[in-house]
Amino acid sequence: MKAVLISLWHYRHFILSSIKAEFSGRFARSKLGALWMILNPLAQATIFAVVLSEVLVTKIPDIDNKAAYAIYLMAGMAAWGLFAEIMTRCTTVFIDYSNTLKKIAFPRLCLPLIVGGSALINHLLLLAAIAVVFxxxxxxxxxxxxxxxxxxxxxxLFAFGLGIILGLLNVFSRDVGQVMGIVLQLWFWFTPVVYLMTNMPKRFIAVLNLNPMTALVKIYQNALLYGAMPGMADLLVPALISSGMFIFSFWIFRRASADLVDAL
Incomplete structure (x- = not known):
């Protein structure tokens, strides 16, 4: 793992320039350019806020704020969106860049880092837009x-690790990418993003707690809505799962990387 990290560090300029090129290409021939990166998430956040707080008037118990549910939902959507974008793009990244992998020699893990870096920038801009709405x-x-x-x-860490594993599997069996589209939709509804866990029947709460994304989304919701800091006990299990998935993906990648280009 150390050797892989060192090689990625040597290619850091390639990774950063690729992230920059991706954004430049996305907004080519656009007069507003990168300003759309602010306007799009701001519009999304505003629509959620207006519809949920002014039209549906959904409320959260013990909080005297008609915008509370909108804040709760936007916090959960932000956390879920970061996870879903990284995992989805990592699942197809080796196939999407197959021609590049065949023509240029560079650490193959640069590709997930590029799409992950791009997703992280999008996420930060979304958080900035949400803060404005708040x-x-x-x-x-x-x-x-x-x-x-x-x-x-x-x-x-969790999305990156899971995405690399799925990305490798998708190279050898293209059905993985198709199945994950369905799995993500089901996974979303097994994560308390649009509903409160307190509103769920008790027999389902144990199942929801087995979902790693439940604890990760809760960090955002508690911080942004309730202003509550998580305790060490709240972070221990998510940290172990995320770091474990991240390290495991490196081990899997080392075993499969030799056959990766041939399978493409």
């Missing part, structure tokens, strides 16, 4: 928001 509701930042980088790191 201000309109009078929901001011608290010290608990400082825990977001921890939640972000755990989500990235």
């Amino acid at each position: 201000l309109f509701f009078g929901h001011l930042p608290t010290m608990a928001w400082l825990v977001l980088p921890v939640g972000m790191l755990l989500i990235v």
Whole structure:
């Protein structure tokens, strides 16, 4: 693993320039350019806020704020969106860049890092847009928001590790990518993003707690809505699962990388 990390460090400029090129290509011939990276998530966040707080008037128990559910949902959607984008793109990244892998010699793990870096930038811009919407509701930042980088790191490690494993499997069996589209939809509804765990029947709560994303999404929701910092006990299991998945993906990649290009 150390040798892999060293090789990735040597190619850090390639990774950073590739992330920059990806954004440049995305907004080519656009007059507003990268400003769309702010406008799109801001529009998404605003629509959620207006519909949920003004139209549906959904409320959360023990919180006297009509925008509470909108804040809860946007926090959960932000956490889930980061996970889903990294995992989805990593699942197909080796196939998407198959021609590049065949023509240029570079550490193959650079590709997941490139798509992961791009997803992380999108996520940060979405959080900035959500913060602006929160201000309109009078929901001011608290010290608990400082825990977001921890939640972000755990989500990235988990999504990156799982995405690499699925990306390798997808090279050898293209059905994996198709199946994961369905699995992600089911996984989303087994994660408390649009509903409260307190509203679920008790027999389902144990199942939801087995979902690694439940604890990771909860970090965002507690910080952004309740202003609550997670305890060490709340972070221990997610940290072990995320770091374990990340390390395991390196081991799998080392065993499969020799046959990767041939399978493409």
